[in-house]
Amino acid sequence: METLSRTGSINRRQLMAGAGAASVATLSGAGRFGAAQAAAPINFVGWTFRPDMVQGYVDFYNKSYGEKVSYSTLPWPQYHQTLEQRAFAGDIVDVMYCFHTFRERWAQTGMIRTLDDLPGVDELKKAMMPANLESLLNREGKLIALPYFVNLYILMHNEPMLQQGGFDKPAASFDELIEQCVKLKKDKIAEYPYLPNWNPTITGTTPQFLTDCFAEGATVFDAKNRLVIDQDPAVAQVLERWKKVYALGLVTPEIFTKPSSTDVHRMMFTGRYAYHSNISNYLQTIASDTKESLLAPKKAKMTPYPGKVGSTYMWTDSYVLNANTTSLESAWKLMQFVGGNLHKNWYVQQQWAIGSGLDNVYPDLYKEPAVVASYANWVDLPTLRAQYDKGKVSGAFKEQWYPEYDARSVTILHDMIRKNLSVAETIKALVALHKSLA
Amino acid sequence: MTTLDPGRPDLTLQPEASASGPVRTRWFAGKNRQAVQSEGWFAAALVSPALLVILLIVFLPLVYSIWLSFAEVDLLRPGGTAITIFGMRLPLYRFTGLANYSKVLSDPLYWQALLRTVYFVALFVIEAVVIGLAMALVLNAHFAGRRLMRAMLLVPWSMSRIAVGILWLGMLDADFGAINGILYRLGLIDHYLSFFSDGFTALNVLIVVYVWNQAPFATILFLAGxxxxxxxxxxxxxxxxxxxxxxxxxxxxPSLRPMMFLVLVLATVNGFLMLDLIYVMTSGGPGNDTTTVTWLGYRTAFSFFKFGPGTAILFTLTLICVALTVIYHRLVLSKFQSE
Incomplete structure (x- = not known):
C-alpha cells in the first residue's frame, strides 16, 4: 500500500501479494467470527411477535441481573427452518422460542437439551397445570421446554348481531348454533354467520378438528398416538356437521386460503360474523379497544364451547435451551426469567397476559390483580378459566410424522367440505394417510 | 499501429491473412510468448478469488442438492459419511439411486401439480408476451407523457413478489378488499365476491397477479428490441x-425474434419457478387446487423435511425448463440464425 500511495502505481507482484493477504484475512476473519460467537453474550431468538415488548423485558433483565442478552427475531413463516439450518451450520442460539410441533424434532436432532437436571425445575413443574406440563415433556418423559404461552381454542360470538337476530343468548349446543346461523342468513343479517377457523395452517383446520372432536368427547389419537377416528362415531358426526354448515352456506369459502389464524380473527373485526372459534387471545384484539374492530369494546364475547363435554384443544408454545450452549448458567437463568418465575410475580407472563391476552400454564398467574383487571376489559375471566379447565392436550404432535400428517390432512378435510368426498371416505383417507406416514 | 504503454507488451488484435480462407485473427504478442503466458497466469490468478466464491456459493450447493435428490436424507440422523468445508459439515447420507425420483413420479399429487403448473405457465407466458409486446408497441410510439409512462411501468416489476402478494391479497379480500369495495359502491355487485373460494378461480387470480408483476419486464425487453x-x-x-x-x-x-426467444425462456422459467405468490396468497389451496410443482417441492423439503424427494421434485422442473429452452431455441431462433 505504501508503494501505491507513493508512486500511484502498483506492480503485479505487489497486487498478488495484496490479494493473497486479503483472501487470507477474509478466511481467517470468518474463522474468528465463528470463534468469537462462543464468547458473545447470550443469544435469544424468537419469531417476530411484539418485539418491542420482548426487547423491553430483555433490557430490564440485563439491567436487573447484570447479564448481556442479545435479542433478535426471525419471521414466523421460516422461523424453525432457519434456526435448524443455522444449528446445522454450527451456529449456537442459546435460548429460542419453539412451536410445539418442532420440540420433539429439535430434541431428537440434539439441538436442544433436557431441563430436568437444572436447578429450580421441580418447583416450576409443580407450579404448572399437569396437562400443560405433559405437553412440555418429550417422548421419554423428560422436560424439554418452559412455557411461552398456551393456545386454547374458544368460541366467541357477536352480541349485537345475535340481538339483531332476536336471540337473547348465545347458542348452548351446535344444533342451536346452526339454527341461529340459518336464521341470521335467511334474514340477511349475515351472509356467512359462522366462522370456524378452517384456515390451512397448523393453527387452523387441524386444531379446529381436534377441538370439535374433543368437544363431543371423541377420541382422535389413542395413548400411543395412533389415529383412531374410524373407531369413534362421534368423529363422523363432527365431520357431517362440518359438511352441513358449509352446504347451508353458513361459512365463507374464503376461509380455506386465509394465510393464518391472525388473518381469520381479523375477519371478526368487520362485525359480519355471528360466531367464531379461534385461539383465546385473539378475543382480546377483537373485543378490547382496538380501533380497527367494530366489535370493540366487548361486543364480541366468549361463550362456553358447545358439544357433549365442551372440551377444546390446547397446546403450549415454549422456550427451549440449546444443547450446545457454552454459557449454560446464564442461558438457564434467562430461561427461568422468561419461562419461569425468576423475578417473582410472573413478571414476563404478566406482561404477555396484559399486553396480548396470552394464557399461561401457571394458574397462580390468574391471582395477580393486574392480570385479573386486564382480562376484565375483554373477557369474562371465570368463563375463560372454566374453558381452560376443560382444555385437552394431544401427544400426537410429538411424533415425527405429525407435521406432514397435519398439512396433508387439511387438504383431505377441505376437499370433504368443499367437494363431494363423503365422511366415510374422508375418515378412510385420513387413516390411510396416517398409516403411510407413521 | 500504436502501443498504449511503451513498457508493456502489445496485445492488440492483428489481422492475419490466409491464402486459403477468410481473414482470421489471433493474439499477437509484441515481445515474446513467455510474457503472454505469464500474463495469462496473472489474469487467471486475478479471477481465481471470484471463481472460488462462485464455486463455493453456486456450484457446490448445486452439486450437493443434486446429490441429495439421490440420497435418503434423514436430518434426525445426520451421522455417517460427511465432507467438511470451512468447518461446515455436509453429511452425504445414504445413496439410494433413483428411489426418490421413482417415489415422486408415482405420486398422483405430483402429476396433478404438474398439470396445474403447465396450465399456469402456458397462460402466464401467453399473457406476459402478448401484454408485454402490446405495452412495448404503445410505449415505442411518440406521445406526451411517454417518459412518465415508461417509468411507471417499472413499478410493479420492481416490487418484491411477497409485497405484490400481500398487496393483491388485501385488494381482493372478501371482507376488506378495495376491489370489492369499489364494485359494491358502484352498484356492480350486491355482495362481496370471494376470489379464492374456487380452486380454478384462485389459480387464475394467481396468473393475473403474476402477469401484472412480470409483464413490465417483457415490455422493457421488447422495447429495447x-x-x-x-x-x-x-x-x-x-x-x-x-x-x-x-x-x-x-x-x-421477425426483427424481435431474438428478444422473443429471451422473453419466452425467461417467462417460462419464471413461471415454472413461481413460489412466492402461492406462499403468500393461497398456500396451495383451497385443497390442493393451486399446488404447483414448485410449491409441492418446497413443502416436501421445507415443511416435511423430506429433502430427498423435495429436491427430486424440483430437479424434474429443472429438466423441463432445460427441455423447453432447447425447443424454444429450435422454434424461434433456428430460422433466424440460418438467415
Missing amino acids: LQSIPQDLYHAASVDGAGFWRKLWHITL
Whole structure:
C-alpha cells in the first residue's frame, strides 16, 4: 500500500501479494467470527411477535441481573427452518422460542437439551397445570421446554348481531348454533354467520378438528398416538356437521386460503360474523379497544364451547435451551426469567397476559390483580378459566410424522367440505394417510 | 499501429491473412510468448478469488442438492459419511439411486401439480408476451407523457413478489378488499365476491397477479428490441403501402425474434419457478387446487423435511425448463440464425 500511495502505481507482484493477504484475512476473519460467537453474550431468538415488548423485558433483565442478552427475531413463516439450518451450520442460539410441533424434532436432532437436571425445575413443574406440563415433556418423559404461552381454542360470538337476530343468548349446543346461523342468513343479517377457523395452517383446520372432536368427547389419537377416528362415531358426526354448515352456506369459502389464524380473527373485526372459534387471545384484539374492530369494546364475547363435554384443544408454545450452549448458567437463568418465575410475580407472563391476552400454564398467574383487571376489559375471566379447565392436550404432535400428517390432512378435510368426498371416505383417507406416514 | 504503454507488451488484435480462407485473427504478442503466458497466469490468478466464491456459493450447493435428490436424507440422523468445508459439515447420507425420483413420479399429487403448473405457465407466458409486446408497441410510439409512462411501468416489476402478494391479497379480500369495495359502491355487485373460494378461480387470480408483476419486464425487453429496428424498413414498407398489421407481421415480429426467444425462456422459467405468490396468497389451496410443482417441492423439503424427494421434485422442473429452452431455441431462433 505504501508503494501505491507513493508512486500511484502498483506492480503485479505487489497486487498478488495484496490479494493473497486479503483472501487470507477474509478466511481467517470468518474463522474468528465463528470463534468469537462462543464468547458473545447470550443469544435469544424468537419469531417476530411484539418485539418491542420482548426487547423491553430483555433490557430490564440485563439491567436487573447484570447479564448481556442479545435479542433478535426471525419471521414466523421460516422461523424453525432457519434456526435448524443455522444449528446445522454450527451456529449456537442459546435460548429460542419453539412451536410445539418442532420440540420433539429439535430434541431428537440434539439441538436442544433436557431441563430436568437444572436447578429450580421441580418447583416450576409443580407450579404448572399437569396437562400443560405433559405437553412440555418429550417422548421419554423428560422436560424439554418452559412455557411461552398456551393456545386454547374458544368460541366467541357477536352480541349485537345475535340481538339483531332476536336471540337473547348465545347458542348452548351446535344444533342451536346452526339454527341461529340459518336464521341470521335467511334474514340477511349475515351472509356467512359462522366462522370456524378452517384456515390451512397448523393453527387452523387441524386444531379446529381436534377441538370439535374433543368437544363431543371423541377420541382422535389413542395413548400411543395412533389415529383412531374410524373407531369413534362421534368423529363422523363432527365431520357431517362440518359438511352441513358449509352446504347451508353458513361459512365463507374464503376461509380455506386465509394465510393464518391472525388473518381469520381479523375477519371478526368487520362485525359480519355471528360466531367464531379461534385461539383465546385473539378475543382480546377483537373485543378490547382496538380501533380497527367494530366489535370493540366487548361486543364480541366468549361463550362456553358447545358439544357433549365442551372440551377444546390446547397446546403450549415454549422456550427451549440449546444443547450446545457454552454459557449454560446464564442461558438457564434467562430461561427461568422468561419461562419461569425468576423475578417473582410472573413478571414476563404478566406482561404477555396484559399486553396480548396470552394464557399461561401457571394458574397462580390468574391471582395477580393486574392480570385479573386486564382480562376484565375483554373477557369474562371465570368463563375463560372454566374453558381452560376443560382444555385437552394431544401427544400426537410429538411424533415425527405429525407435521406432514397435519398439512396433508387439511387438504383431505377441505376437499370433504368443499367437494363431494363423503365422511366415510374422508375418515378412510385420513387413516390411510396416517398409516403411510407413521 | 500504436502501443498504449511503451513498457508493456502489445496485445492488440492483428489481422492475419490466409491464402486459403477468410481473414482470421489471433493474439499477437509484441515481445515474446513467455510474457503472454505469464500474463495469462496473472489474469487467471486475478479471477481465481471470484471463481472460488462462485464455486463455493453456486456450484457446490448445486452439486450437493443434486446429490441429495439421490440420497435418503434423514436430518434426525445426520451421522455417517460427511465432507467438511470451512468447518461446515455436509453429511452425504445414504445413496439410494433413483428411489426418490421413482417415489415422486408415482405420486398422483405430483402429476396433478404438474398439470396445474403447465396450465399456469402456458397462460402466464401467453399473457406476459402478448401484454408485454402490446405495452412495448404503445410505449415505442411518440406521445406526451411517454417518459412518465415508461417509468411507471417499472413499478410493479420492481416490487418484491411477497409485497405484490400481500398487496393483491388485501385488494381482493372478501371482507376488506378495495376491489370489492369499489364494485359494491358502484352498484356492480350486491355482495362481496370471494376470489379464492374456487380452486380454478384462485389459480387464475394467481396468473393475473403474476402477469401484472412480470409483464413490465417483457415490455422493457421488447422495447429495447423495437428501438434497434432500423426505421428505414418501416419507411420503405409505408412507401409500399403497408399498414400497421403488415408492418407488425413482416418487420416487427421477425426483427424481435431474438428478444422473443429471451422473453419466452425467461417467462417460462419464471413461471415454472413461481413460489412466492402461492406462499403468500393461497398456500396451495383451497385443497390442493393451486399446488404447483414448485410449491409441492418446497413443502416436501421445507415443511416435511423430506429433502430427498423435495429436491427430486424440483430437479424434474429443472429438466423441463432445460427441455423447453432447447425447443424454444429450435422454434424461434433456428430460422433466424440460418438467415
